[in-house]
Amino acid sequence: DGGITQSPKYLFRKEGQNVTLSCEQNLNHDAMYWYRQDPGQGLRLIYYSQIVNDFQKGDIAEGYSVSREKKESFPLTVTSAQKNPTAFYLCASSPAHGTASYEQYFGPGTRLTVT
Amino acid sequence: GQQVMQIPQYQHVQEGEDFTTYCNSSTTLSNIQWYKQRPGGHPVFLIQLVKSGEVKKQKRLTFQFGEAKKNSSLHITATQTTDVGTYFCAGPGTGNQFYFGTGTSLTVIP
Numbered sequence: 001d002g003g004i005t006q007s008p009k010y011l012f013r014k015e016g017q018n019v020t021l022s023c024e025q026n027l028n029h030d031a032m033y034w035y036r037q038d039p040g041q042g043l044r045l046i047y048y049s050q051i052v053n054d055f056q057k058g059d060i061a062e063g064y065s066v067s068r069e070k071k072e073s074f075p076l077t078v079t080s081a082q083k084n085p086t087a088f089y090l091c092a093s094s095p096a097h098g099t100a101s102y103e104q105y106f107g108p109g110t111r112l113t114v115t
Numbered sequence: 116g117q118q119v120m121q122i123p124q125y126q127h128v129q130e131g132e133d134f135t136t137y138c139n140s141s142t143t144l145s146n147i148q149w150y151k152q153r154p155g156g157h158p159v160f161l162i163q164l165v166k167s168g169e170v171k172k173q174k175r176l177t178f179q180f181g182e183a184k185k186n187s188s189l190h191i192t193a194t195q196t197t198d199v200g201t202y203f204c205a206g207p208g209t210g211n212q213f214y215f216g217t218g219t220s221l222t223v224i225p
Contacts, residue, residue, distance in 0.1 A: 033212070040124070042203060043158070043215040058212065090157055101146050101207050103160035 003027065004107035006091050011112045013085075021076045021110045023091030031096035032074035033104065036060060037088040046089075049074055050096050078112065085114045119206050121216030129224050134191040136219035138204035145207055147180055147187045152218070153200045161189075161202075194223045 004025045013019045025032065031050050035043040045058030049068040063082025068074055074093075078085045088111050092104040118141045128134050138147065146165045150158040162171055164180035164187060171178045175198075177190045191198055201220045205213040 035215075040217075042119075042121070042217040043205075045212055045214075048212050056212075092158075101148070101163065101213075103148065103163065104150075104158075104205075104213065106157040106159070109157050 004091060004093055004105055006089075006107035006110050008110060009108065011110055013112070013114050015114055016080045017114075018077055018079050019085075019112065019114075021078065021089055021091075021112070023074045023076065023107060025072055025074075025091075025093045025105075025107075027093055027105060028071070029093035029095050029105070030071070031094045032068070033092040033094075034058075034064070034066065034074070034076045035090045035092065037090060037109075043090065046076065078114075085112060087112060119204060119214045119216040121204055121219055123219055124217060125220045125222070127222045127224060128194050130196060131193050134194050134198070134221055136189050136202050136204075136221075138187045138189075138206075138216050140185045140206050142206075143184050145184075147184075148205045148213065149178060149187075149189055150203045150205065150215075151200050152203065156200075158203060191221075194221070196223050196225055199223050 007022050033048040034046040044060050046064050047066040049055035052071050065077045090109045091107040094102045094104045120139045122137050148163045149161040152158045162178050167184050168182045169180040175192045179188045201218040203218045204216040208214050
């Protein structure tokens with residue numbers, strides 16, 4: 001059963017702690033993305049990666065870090081430097097061939113609450 | 116930076132009424148995508164439009180891409196309760212990233 005998995009679905013952390021959200025895909029997609037979604041707002045791009053061992057900052061990368069050591073995995077770390085980390089985090093992937101645009105496949109999301 | 120604006124932010128309709136959401140970009144887009152997110156769910160791809168003035172239909176859903184490729188619309192005819200959710204448009208930026216609109220949340224009253 002192909003797709004994107006994110007775990008856990010709900011995550012609770014104390015302020016000041018780093019937390020890592022996992023994202024795994026078995027679609028053999030080159031590109032992977034992390035978005036943040038807040039109530040009443042659209043999806044805002046945190047980081048994206050077009051190929052293994054390479055990634056670029058999105059519009060709201062401050063306080064976040066990522067790695068792309070394997071094609072199928074793109075974990076996101078929410079650091080203590082992120083001022084307002086409570087949000088719904090969505091991971092996505094897509095084929096990436098040149099400049100063509102392809103649909104993005106989203107995982108089920110992780111709802112992070114920091115208190 | 117690139118912006119993709121969407122209106123309205125919320126829309127409540129009686130079941131059977133029509134619904135339209137509009138998407139406007141500050142720059143010309145090479146293509147535009149539409150996604151639907153059910154309450155509590157994740158965005159699911161609906162369609163991609165590429166050509167100027169393009170119109171595509173999926174059953175009761177009609178998607179349009181403006182002649183100048185800076186705006187797009189999604190129209191739903193005779194809404195049903197299964198249409199409930201938030202509809203997002205998304206336009207490409209540099210590399211393989213996309214800029215998502217703020218979304219239109221549709222509520223259908225039975």
